Amino acid sequence: xxxxxxxxxxxxxxxxxxxxxxxxxxxxxxxxxxxxxxxxxxxxxxxxxxxxxxxxxxxxxxxxxxxxxxxxxxxxxxxxxxxxxxxxxxxxxxxxxxxxxxxxxxxxxxxxxxxxxxxxxxxxxxxxxxxxxxxxxxxxxxxxxxxxxxxxxxxxxxxxxxxxxxxxxxxxxxxxxxxxxxxxxxxxxxxxxxxxxxxxxxxxxxxxxxxxxxxxxxxxxxxxxxxxxxxxxxxxxxxxxxxxxxxxxxxxxxxxxxxxxxxxxxxxxxxxxxxxxxxxxxxxxxxxx
Numbered sequence: 001x002x003x004x005x006x007x008x009x010x011x012x013x014x015x016x017x018x019x020x021x022x023x024x025x026x027x028x029x030x031x032x033x034x035x036x037x038x039x040x041x042x043x044x045x046x047x048x049x050x051x052x053x054x055x056x057x058x059x060x061x062x063x064x065x066x067x068x069x070x071x072x073x074x075x076x077x078x079x080x081x082x083x084x085x086x087x088x089x090x091x092x093x094x095x096x097x098x099x100x101x102x103x104x105x106x107x108x109x110x111x112x113x114x115x116x117x118x119x120x121x122x123x124x125x126x127x128x129x130x131x132x133x134x135x136x137x138x139x140x141x142x143x144x145x146x147x148x149x150x151x152x153x154x155x156x157x158x159x160x161x162x163x164x165x166x167x168x169x170x171x172x173x174x175x176x177x178x179x180x181x182x183x184x185x186x187x188x189x190x191x192x193x194x195x196x197x198x199x200x201x202x203x204x205x206x207x208x209x210x211x212x213x214x215x216x217x218x219x220x221x222x223x224x225x226x227x228x229x230x231x232x233x234x235x236x237x238x239x240x241x242x243x244x245x246x247x248x249x250x251x252x253x254x255x256x257x258x259x260x261x262x263x264x265x266x267x268x269x270x271x272x273x274x275x276x277x278x279x280x281x282x283x284x285x286x287x288x289x
Contacts (some may be wrong), residue, residue, distance in 0.1 A: 031269060035262035038062070042256070047263060053227040053238075055247065055257040062260040064267065066227045070144065070237030073230050074223060075213045077148025078155055082212075083205050085152070086159035090204075093160070094167040095189055106164075113157035121218035124150040129222055136234060142224035144237045150218050155208040162207060166200020167193060206279035210272050216241040240268045 038047070042062060050063020093105050128149060133141030170193050178188040194201070224236020225246065244261050251258040 028266075028269060031262055031266045034259060035264075035266040038256060038259035038263045042260075047260075048267075051229060053243070055251075055260060060256055060260075062256070062263075064240070064264060066229045067238055067240045067243055067264065068267075069229055070223070070227075071213055071239040071241070073144040073233055073237055074147040074151060074219055074239055075209060077144060077233055078151035078212045079205065079209055081148060081152035082155045082159055082208055086156055086163055086204065086208070087201070089156070089160045090163035090167060091189060091194075094164045095185075095193065109157050109160050112153070113161075117154060117215060118217040118221075120150055120154060121221035124218065124222045138234055140224065140236065142222055142236050144223055144230060144233045144235060147219045147223040147237070147239075148233065150222060151212045151215055154215060154218065155212050158211050159204045159208040162204035163197070163201055166197040166204065169200065170196045203279040206275050210275040210279065213275070214241060214268070214272055216245045220245055240264050244268075 047062055047064055048068075049065055050061060051065050052061040052063045053066055054061040089105075089109070093102055093109075097105060124146060129141035129146050131141070132138065132143060132146050132149075136145075174192050174196060175188055178192045179185070183191070219239045220242035223239065223242070225238045225242060226236035227238045227243070228236075230237045244264055247257070248261050251261060
């Protein structure tokens with residue numbers, strides 16, 4: 001009877017995994033079916049490298065370069081903020097904090113992950129945007145920098161959780177051997193633990209990157225939604241996700257604008273898939289060795 005139950009559970013797990021793969025494939029096929037219709041009359045090169053996104057002009061222009069650069073400005077800025085803070089938090093939680101404090105901090109990180117993105121976007125619109133405007137003397141606080149700061153806090157739970165798991169996977173004998181050789185706790189962390197957990201740390205950074213680049217509501221509220229090529233992080237930008245969310249409800253189904261938004265979704269899907277694939281590869285690289 002126990003063997004029968006094990007086979008049933010194994011079958012259910014296998015079916016769940018296959019269903020997830022099938023759903024992802026079907027989503028990608030659906031995006032391809034709608035998005036590729038744009039390229040019957042519009043060049044792929046112009047779509048990727050065009051400098052203007054004017055979907056309702058005559059003739060319409062669907063250049064996604066401002067959207068791609070806007071997404072990169074916000075994502076790279078958020079990554080630059082969240083990664084050092086994430087590493088510091090993961091080291092403190094996993095290596096320094098005592099038992100009760102560790103549990104409290106882990107619960108706090110998980111609670112931060114549970115806050116809806118639209119709530120964080122509203123908080124950023126009310127508090128962060130005026131602060132950025134006054135601090136840097138800008139004409140508006142709706143900039144890529146504001147989006148980067150807010151998205152950094154949204155990516156922190158993912159980065160901290162994965163980094164902490166990576167640090168915990170380092171064998172205790174490494175720590176004990178280092179301390180026995182006369183190294184201090186900080187030297188042990190810097191020279192032994194962090195290099196040993198490098199694969200997990202890189203995976204955490206990439207998954208945080210993927211989490212940020214796919215965010216919609218927060219960036220749509222506080223980045224200015226200006227589809228122009230940004231020259232600095234203190235300018236308004238528009239991301240790919242915000243473009244889809246803002247314009248899909250106003251398009252005519254079957255129009256070039258409709259197909260262009262699906263083409264943007266294909267581009268976003270490919271970028272996100274590549275980032276998650278690389279993160280998974282780095283995460284399992286250490287185990288394979």
